[in-house]
Amino acid sequence: MNLLIEVLAFAVAIGVLVVVHEYGHYSVARLCGVKVLRFSIGFGKPLLQWVSPKSGTEWTVAALPLGGYVKMLDERETGTTIPAEDLPHAFNRQHVAKRFAIVAAGPVANFLLAIVLFAAVFGTGVSEPAAIVATPAPNTPAAQAGFDGGETVVAVRNAQAGQSEPVRSWSDLRWKVLGAAFDHRRIILSAKDGRGTYDFPLDLRDVSEKDVDDDFMSRLGFEPGGGxxxxxxxxxxxxxxxxxxxxxxxxxxxxxxxxxxxxxxxxxxxxxxxxxxxxxxxxxxxxxxxxxxxxxxxxxxxxxxxxxxxxxxxxxxxxxxQVPSIEVRYGPLESLQLGARRTWDLAAYSLRMFGRMVVGEASLKNLSGPVTIADYAGKSARLGPSAFLSFLALVSISLGVLNLLPIPVLDGGHLLYYLVEAVTGKAVSDRWQLVLQRAGLACIVALSAIALFNDLARLIHL
Structure with a gap:
């Protein structure tokens, strides 16, 4: 039964994310006057096909649902003869700004989806651990700040100046401390106990980026308490x-x-x-x-x-x-603001983590593939709608960030070509594009192999 839930949750997650990503390309292409020949969900042999009488686009659902693509009219396609009246609607005939917008629209759609999903979670309410601090280990930053354990953090502000921001849950506290750690700031945590409300200074200026990972709160001495x-x-x-x-x-x-x-x-x-x-x-x-x-x-x-x-x-x-939990719910406008902020924070964190892996400051074990995604999809689905929507938002952000990396064959590689063209006034030559495409494909294959190895290692506990 668990396997069935994981398979169904994975199929739903991949299906939703692929459709949204490709529809971003499709919708902006149509707005820019480019003719779209095919919108395919999945690769391989088509299982379902139909043609839109209005746009002439062929919509396809293929056998291998691990991706998708939008095929646009393009003179560079080999063996293609384009009628003269359709030439103005070819992708390659568009101004570089339009081509840039069409390619960027896929990742942008993923980020917009994440904002909407997070806003839905914040707006409908979610049960989260209360922001109660457990007794910190000696000599940790939390202990040095003065926490004894049992205090409930209610607000955070910059040590220099700035308005206090309320802290509503442990997750909220974690994200605010994470942001301060990334910015190397000193902050003041306001927390209350049975005797009153007090300020606790927390200095995060010396926290290095390699220390900011899933366990960074524990290393700072912060753990959910009161349970x-x-x-x-x-x-x-x-x-x-x-x-x-x-x-x-x-x-x-x-x-x-x-x-x-x-x-x-x-x-x-x-x-x-x-x-x-x-x-x-x-x-x-x-x-x-x-x-x-x-x-x-x-x-x-x-x-x-x-x-x-x-x-x-x-x-x-x-x-x-067993820690105390609270129901956290926000208004519509605040939910959208929080959704946008959470999406930005996660995208920035993903980029920094990838950069750290490239320079060797973070382990490549952080890469995950389809097996791990399916596992987490099933687990989040069993936890309820809020957990599954949050999971979808997280993977959507990861997909958007991955596609923006300046690697040929990805959207980011094409965007790099267009930036070069915009600056120099000349398009990158077909010869260089072919060389870079091969290098980019080798990078993607290597990353996929590492991610799959990590999946199998987690599965058999290597």
């Missing part, structure tokens, strides 16, 4: 089982320090290999002992960390965090 840290599973024969931990136990404190965050808890366990640790546990699984507070002593076993090669402590327990 419950639960033992989800205990491995047989592990230190946790020998100490008496069972599934359903709520971990309340470790060596007398309150804990509500899995990352900080695991870090503490890793740092205390072979040392006795006292856990304050609230038993939840056993009906007779439910709600009872117990002190459990456990000694983490020293094991080799596969990443660092160092000996770290492990107790053999799987954890789950």
């Amino acid at each position: 419950k840290l639960i033992v989800a599973n205990v491995q047989p024969g592990s230190a946790a089982q020998q100490a008496g931990l069972v599934s359903g136990d709520r971990l309340r404190a470790i060596d007398g320090k309150p804990t509500d965050n899995a990352t900080a808890f695991i870090a503490y366990i890793k740092a205390h290999a072979g040392q006795s640790i006292t856990l304050q546990v609230e038993r939840g699984g056993d009906a007779q002992q439910a709600g009872k507070i117990q002190q459990i002593h456990v000694v983490p076993l020293a094991q080799r960390d596969e990443t660092t090669g160092q000996q770290v402590g492990r107790i053999g327990a799987e954890l789950a965090t």
Whole structure:
């Protein structure tokens, strides 16, 4: 059943994104007076075909739905004889500005789709973790800013000047901190607890771009808090089982320090290999002992960390965090503004990440292919409409950014040709275009191979 959901979700996602991208090309081409011969969804043998009596465009749904294309009237097509009356409507006869607009319209359509999808999510409401900060690890920027854990962040502003922006959820906080990290700014987080509202200065000027990834909030010491840290599973024969931990136990404190965050808890366990640790546990699984507070002593076993090669402590327990969530909903205009801002932020982040991979500052393991996309499509579809729409928006942005890269065979490569033509007054020669097309095709094949390898590696846990 899960496989069927993944296949259907992947087909819907690819279908929607391809149609929107190609319709961007198609619609602007028609506006510029270019004759469109074929609009194809997919490649290979046509499954469905029909011809529009108004425009003469052949609409096709092909057998291989991993892409699509718009074929325009063009004198450069080999073996094509164009009637004299149709020559003004050929793509190659258009001014360079029109050709630029037609090619750019595909990626732009993907960005517009992302804005609409994000606006729909923000407007209809989404359940997100509250912006409650868990107890930060020592010496992290969050701890140095003064956070003790349990504070709810309500606003953020620049340290120099500027109006405060409200923080409505953990996701909202993450994006505001991400933007400040990219800009290397000092910001002030306003947060409240049971005693009042206080300002916490956070200096992000020294955060390098290679540190801005999926885990950057954790490295800053920020984790969702205010919830419950639960033992989800205990491995047989592990230190946790020998100490008496069972599934359903709520971990309340470790060596007398309150804990509500899995990352900080695991870090503490890793740092205390072979040392006795006292856990304050609230038993939840056993009906007779439910709600009872117990002190459990456990000694983490020293094991080799596969990443660092160092000996770290492990107790053999799987954890789950239950954090408070809130319903976040925005008005129509604010939803569109937030959708545009989120699209811009994600596009900029994608470009920077790709640039870091090119210069070797980020791992090529960040590239994903169709297997990973299908997996996430299925997972987001099972989580509900909001998650699936957000996933669609994210992939639409990635598709738009990818197509704008200045690689021949992609839209960005053609745009580069037109920029050269606009500056020099001469079109790039057919010979150079052929050479660059081959180089571009080699780049795309290499990127696809790396992405597919990464997919398979994730699948078999290499």
